[in-house]
Amino acid sequence: MLPPNLLPTTLLATLPFWLPLTTAYTPLSESFLRAIPSPGDAFSIETTTTTTNTSLLAPLLIPRVPGTPGQQAAQAHLFNFFTTNLPAWNLTWQNSTSTTPATGSRQIPFANLIARRDPPWTKAGETNFLTLVAHYDSKLTPEGFIGATDSAAPCAILMWTAQVVDKYLTQMYDEMSALGEGGELAMDMGLQILFLDGEEAFVQWTDTDSLYGSRSLANQWSLSANPLPQQKFYKYRNPLSQISLFVLLDLLGEKGSKVPSYMPTTHWAYVALATVESRLRQLNLLETSSSSSSSSSSSQPTKNAPEDENDPSFLPDLNSTTASAKRAGISDDHLPFIHRGVETLHLIPKPFPNVWHTMEDDGAHLDLATVRDWARVMVGFVGEWLDLMEVWTEPEAEGEGTTTA
Ligand SMILES: [Zn+2]
Numbered sequence: 001m002l003p004p005n006l007l008p009t010t011l012l013a014t015l016p017f018w019l020p021l022t023t024a025y026t027p028l029s030e031s032f033l034r035a036i037p038s039p040g041d042a043f044s045i046e047t048t049t050t051t052t053n054t055s056l057l058a059p060l061l062i063p064r065v066p067g068t069p070g071q072q073a074a075q076a077h078l079f080n081f082f083t084t085n086l087p088a089w090n091l092t093w094q095n096s097t098s099t100t101p102a103t104g105s106r107q108i109p110f111a112n113l114i115a116r117r118d119p120p121w122t123k124a125g126e127t128n129f130l131t132l133v134a135h136y137d138s139k140l141t142p143e144g145f146i147g148a149t150d151s152a153a154p155c156a157i158l159m160w161t162a163q164v165v166d167k168y169l170t171q172m173y174d175e176m177s178a179l180g181e182g183g184e185l186a187m188d189m190g191l192q193i194l195f196l197d198g199e200e201a202f203v204q205w206t207d208t209d210s211l212y213g214s215r216s217l218a219n220q221w222s223l224s225a226n227p228l229p230q231q232k233f234y235k236y237r238n239p240l241s242q243i244s245l246f247v248l249l250d251l252l253g254e255k256g257s258k259v260p261s262y263m264p265t266t267h268w269a270y271v272a273l274a275t276v277e278s279r280l281r282q283l284n285l286l287e288t289s290s291s292s293s294s295s296s297s298s299s300q301p302t303k304n305a306p307e308d309e310n311d312p313s314f315l316p317d318l319n320s321t322t323a324s325a326k327r328a329g330i331s332d333d334h335l336p337f338i339h340r341g342v343e344t345l346h347l348i349p350k351p352f353p354n355v356w357h358t359m360e361d362d363g364a365h366l367d368l369a370t371v372r373d374w375a376r377v378m379v380g381f382v383g384e385w386l387d388l389m390e391v392w393t394e395p396e397a398e399g400e401g402t403t404t405a
Contacts, residue, residue, distance in 0.1 A: 026389040028276070028380055033283055036379050039372040042160050043153070045363030056081065056159045057371075060152035061363045063145060064138040066198050066212070067108040074136050078113050078195050081159055086166050090116045096216035101209050102140060102202035110137075110198040110213045117166060118190030119173050121182045125226025125235050128185070128244040129192035130385050132158050132378070135199035135213070135250070135333055139357060146362040149353050151199075153253035153371050158193050161378045165191065168388040175391060189386055192243070196333050211333055218336035240337070245269055245385075246344040248334045251356065252374050255288070255367035257349035260324045261317040266345045270323070273345070274315035276380035281313065286376060287369040288312045314374065 134154035138147035198212025
């Protein structure tokens with residue numbers, strides 16, 4: 001969690017006043033950041049048939065239109081990834097159907113996959129979830145559209161993030177269980193990933209022809225009352241109120257794309273994310289850092305000039321004190337949640353990628369270094385939010401006189 005001075009006033013206002021903020025928030029250490037593994041071939045665009053395909057991304061680089069076999073293949077890939085690699089995660093499908101302007105009276109199926117990892121001691125309605133979100137459907141037209149940035153790559157980034165942080169999360173939950181800890185607001189933290197369906201319009205973007213999956217999920221959750229508290233004196237009233245922050249990734253994977261800070265009420269979270277990115281760049285742990293910044297020996301914080309073409313940062317508003325008021329929000333899967341009071345962080349570039357909604361938005365046009373770097377940044381952000389320094393052991397300093405720079 002974030003330190004009290006970074007807690008948004010809206011969150012503070014929702015906390016019972018008698019609850020002490022006991023969270024021992026600790027920024028990730030340099031050694032933790034260095035230990036974030038390389039994604040390697042996790043985002044390979046090649047599906048190999050000769051060996052076990054380990055790419056998280058390649059199986060999603062197909063048309064994934066709701067109601068077609070591609071949708072089912074994408075669903076199977078997402079589901080099988082968790083059951084095979086992360087069996088402790090709880091998986092739920094949230095299903096709905098709708099007609100669309102392109103498909104007449106036929107009911108088109110939409111299925112959101114909800115993947116959750118929560119503390120083993122919590123009961124229904126007791127966990128607050130950092131919630132990471134991307135849509136896995138693709139657009140009906142142009143025919144054969146892949147949507148690599150939109151949003152196959154963001155889905156794969158979230159899969160990899162889950163895999164990396166789960167190791168630490170498991171250790172933390174095990175240790176806390178053994179010590180009888182937990183049961184406090186700040187300790188009952190989990191991670192939730194939403195793979196949403198039906199984001200794209202079938203014909204033209206309108207309130208009813210778009211966001212099929214997210215509208216259904218937000219509505220269903222708003223009507224799903226959690227059981228009444230029995231032992232604890234706090235509880236979240238429904239699954240929407242369990243979302244501590246809704247982080248939506250969209251249109252990521254193009255080289256040079258920049259994501260501004262859109263939301264005044266979550267600018268603090270944007271800054272936390274951008275700070276992780278900046279620290280990783282200073283440690284030369286990101287592949288997209290320019291040669292000029294990687295050769296810098298200065299320990300000064302990176303000065304991010306948003307209009308500087310040589311600035312490799314994904315999140316240029318790090319040093320802004322507020323969100324960019326001039327930038328209008330963008331319609332996306334966060335809207336049905338915002339309308340129900342959920343705090344959101346929208347990670348979508350402005351301007352959109354050059355390949356947006358064209359046949360060129362395919363695997364070949366992705367910048368895989370950018371995809372890998374986004375994955376590293378997300379792991380750092382999630383690790384800090386979930387306070388994974390609690391289970392991090394600093395490696396022994398090698399040799400006498402080793403000091404931090
Ligand atoms: Zn799109």
